[in-house]
Amino acid sequence: MQKLFLGICYLLCSQWLTAQQISGKVTDLNSGAAVASATVELSNIATTTTNASGDFIFRKIRSGDYRIRISSIGYKAVDTTVAAGSNLEFKLQRLNLFMQPVEVRAIQAGDKSPFTKTNLSKKEIEKLNLGQDIPFVLNQTPSAVVSSDAGTGIGYTGIRIRGTDATRINVTLNGIPYNDAESQGTFL
Known part of the structure; x- marks a missing residue:
């Protein structure tokens, strides 16, 4: 029983010792302001979003290299390779999103319109x-x-x-x- 207990303790400690983390901060390239709610994807393993300060963290990651992709609406996505145990800083470049003009038209039923209507004075x-x-x-x-x-x-x-x-x-x-x-x- 004591050997089983020591074996389990060894496995748990070895997992804890080999586990690393990847953390970072996402900011705007021009203003340096934090980009909140940016999506951070880690090699199809995990996904998170940045907090109000632009910070993110992946805990209990095994050592090795990972692909990381950071995207946010209005910014150009960043896709790069990072090593476990890294503390990184990403600067996102703004995209200029142009919308086409929208014209809103309306009609009001006239006297000869094919609609039933009643006007009260x-x-x-x-x-x-x-x-x-x-x-x-x-x-x-x-x-x-x-x-x-x-x-x-x-x-x-x-x-x-x-x-x-x-x-x-x-x-x-x-x-x-x-x-x-x-x-x-x-x-x-």
Whole structure:
């Protein structure tokens, strides 16, 4: 039993003594600032990212030479060979990324457009407004169905046009879209 225990201790100690590490720092070539969240790959063995200070470390690496590749968005990737037990510094060169111009176009349904639409003037809204939520103001527009949990038109109300819920209804105020960007719902 004592020989088995000594054998296990020898194996553990030999692994600990032969294990090395590769560490380094990644900075910007021009400014010298740390490059955070850069991807560091070690010979298809392990992958890590740099911390906020640009530092990375691979622990318990056997001695020998390894290929290391460092990449980050907006920088030219570095691919080189390093030896275990090294403490390195890598300087990444910035890439100029040019995007093509984007043109955003929109149309608004006109009087002769093949879309069903209803425009309410300020006078019509003032006439229909009895202190209830906005869906109840729109209650008399064609194909609109309005609901209220309490039945009073105050509180949790909803609107459907031709059976379509509010996430599929485009609401504009003075020509500006009012729908929520994330859920496409209209919260009035």
